[in-house]
């Protein structure tokens with residue numbers, strides 16, 4: 091605290107972004123007049139090379155020992171300016187950012203008042219920087235193992251990539267099998283290759299990979315720690331069937347008396363309480379649905395157990411809590427589809443022959459409820475006319491989802507084509523608002539449907555669907571002809587959009603990840619950091635962050651895996667050294683700080699009878715500093731004295 | 744601080760209130776930044792200071808801000824359940840609710856102190872809250888309009 095504080099203030103114009111609302115000349119004059127600073131300089135773009143050079147040269151020429159850059163949010167360029175200062179020999183923690191863009195020039199119009207406010211913010215930042223002390227980043231060892239949450243195609247790809255890079259991965263999937271929604275699809279656009287055929291080899295690769303620890307019927311229950319050192323609790327829910335013993339003989343399902351809807355087939359067919367989600371499920375094992383089974387507490391029935399020759403069934407299995415540490419986390423918890431029950435104009439999902447796109451995928455699938463023959467749910471007849479309604483519940487801010495899910499035009503086109511391939515004399519009519527086919531070979535796929543294979547496209551929204559005898563009457567408008575249209579259909583397929591899955595919503599709370607206004611996980615930057623979350627070490631892949639097709643999902647998964655592997659590849663990570671420190675000369679050992687610390691980072695060292703901070707655990711919230719009755723515990727570079735001075739400066743400037 | 748005739752008629756007693764605005768680094772600070780990125784607009788009367796967490800805020804900071812000349816103090820943090828430091832906002836809520844009570848008891852108009860939760864995506868809420876508070880405080884006289892400060896004479 092003894093050396094003279096030589097503060098340099100660097101004001102950024104940010105082109106016109108700051109300069110058009112803040113009078114830079116006047117601001118510099120005010121700062122020079124009001125505050126004790128060594129130098130005030132400006133630059134068109136402080137973040138540019140010339141800007142950074144100005145900073146470096148001034149530090150050396152003027153022997154600056156404190157630096158303020160008045161520019162954009164610290165989230166943008168704090169690292170840029172801190173490392174520039176470091177190159178000039180200044181401890182990076184002696185550089186502070188005064189945000190005069192996001193919190194001044196972009197939100198105010200009155201130039202005089204904006205300039206005044208910018209000057210106060212700089213004044214307040216000066217009070218902070220002159221109290222800042224040089225800090226050294228803490229070095230912490232990295233746990234070289236990754237956690238992937240969600241076992242859809244995104245999670246599968248991410249786990250395989252990280253494992254192939256040589257690191258251990260734990261893949262946690264809520265349901266009894268991996269595969270996600272892709273396992274429910276029949277064929278995939280734009281190539282029409284069979285979804286199962288391209289997915290199942292990857293699922294098997296997961297189960298066989300020596301570096302992948304697959305936990306199905308499992309959920310993450312708590313996450314603690316930080317990048318490089320996450321401490322995670324996972325609850326493995328009982329499956330009641332021993333995966334290693336089950337030999338898939340199927341004797342159990344024959345005797346099980348409980349019949350429920352089969353969710354894999356979108357409730358279009360029944361299953362038993364003991365079941366395998368689908369034949370290629372991974373792990374390859376049956377599972378008992380504990381909600382409906384009559385054998386689990388109270389034990390009323392044990393028919394399956396009685397017939398199981400390999401004794402794989404165990405009603406006494408208990409949930410297991412697994413605690414593990416990870417260096418990085420990838421969230422790939424996927425989507426749900428917008429419920430057709432929400433769409434009143436199309437009958438609230440009450441009519442059996444008005445179904446969703448995902449339902450139709452099951453009707454198209456060889457392993458589906460109709461073995462791949464398209465039969466309508468009401469009477470099992472093969473429909474001769476099928477209407478596909480695009481944007482069902484999408485792009486409708488007044489009543490439904492405001493956004494475009496970008497895959498539905500393509501999957502409806504795919505559905506119409508597949509239908510034509512199976513029912514040669516059938517008529518397929520697509521009602522659309524716009525056909526959106528932005529993707530490699532997507533426009534060609536649509537042209538093929540519309541021009542070569544005679545799928546009918548009607549531009550216009552369907553306003554209503556009503557029952558008419560054993561058919562459905564679809565009413566809409568052809569907006570190209572400007573006429574009302576009515577079509578009789580045997581089956582109507584609603585192309586519903588994607589919404590964040592329930593699991594995505596749960597995990598966002600658990601990991602404290604921000605969501606966008608639609609509830610999808612928010613990326614750290616929508617353009618430049620599409621697979622990073624705002625929390626370092628936590629990455630996002632696939633539809634958890636927004637609607638995507640499979641190619642985009644897989645690219646994101648590989649991107650997130652590469653990001654995670656970058657962390658796992660380093661032995662040590664640097665951590666913010668802004669942590670609590672105790673002044674033992676005034677501390678009265680009252681334990682208040684110990685009680686308020688959310689991390690258990692503060693303890694009484696019995697040997698020396700001193701309150702001590704465990705540096706690796708302290709996250710720097712400062713809760714202890716606010717609670718200490720004697721002001722004996724402080725947060726480094728955020729002391730009470732400093733904050734008070736900052737407040738004063740804001741009010742007096 | 745002189746008020747124009749027009750302002751007096753419209754009930755404006757303090758055309759330029761000074762409000763100290765506490766932002767947390769993880770939620771409301773980012774929400775404030777998003778207001779900028781989205782080019783929203785709010786009055787320049789709110790003077791920001793960023794702390795890592797609302798739980799860093801010593802109740803004394805609030806009281807002292809008034810003594811230092813603030814007309815109002817606005818504390819913003821993460822929504823319950825969203826705190827980056829797990830429970831910091833609950834602690835802030837407990838501590839600062841007491842401050843609110845205390846201020847009221849000593850005769851400070853409750854409109855002068857507000858505690859609210861703003862997420863990183865709630866730029867519009869940020870704008871609404873700051874604008875409202877500025878509008879409210881324009882209708883109160885400056886905090887130091889009498890020698891003892893506060894609103895006890897009202």
Ligand SMILES: Cc1cc2nc3c(=O)[nH]c(=O)nc-3n(C[C@H](O)[C@H](O)[C@H](O)COP(=O)(O)OP(=O)(O)OC[C@H]3O[C@@H](n4cnc5c(N)ncnc54)[C@H](O)[C@@H]3O)c2cc1C
Nearest residue numbers: 240242243244264270271278279424425593632633639640
């Ligand atoms: C009708 C329809 C047809 C489609 N057709 C095509 C097509 O032809 N071509 C194409 O490219 N795309 C198509 N798509 C899009 C495709 O389905 C998605 O791009 C892809 O499946 C997304 O994969 P994902 O891994 O992100 O999500 P999901 O498949 O939803 O996987 C998420 C996984 O995470 C699990 N999970 C969720 N929450 C948790 C939690 N908290 N903890 C643990 N596990 C959790 C889920 O159980 C699930 O297994 C179609 C979509 C629909 C609706």
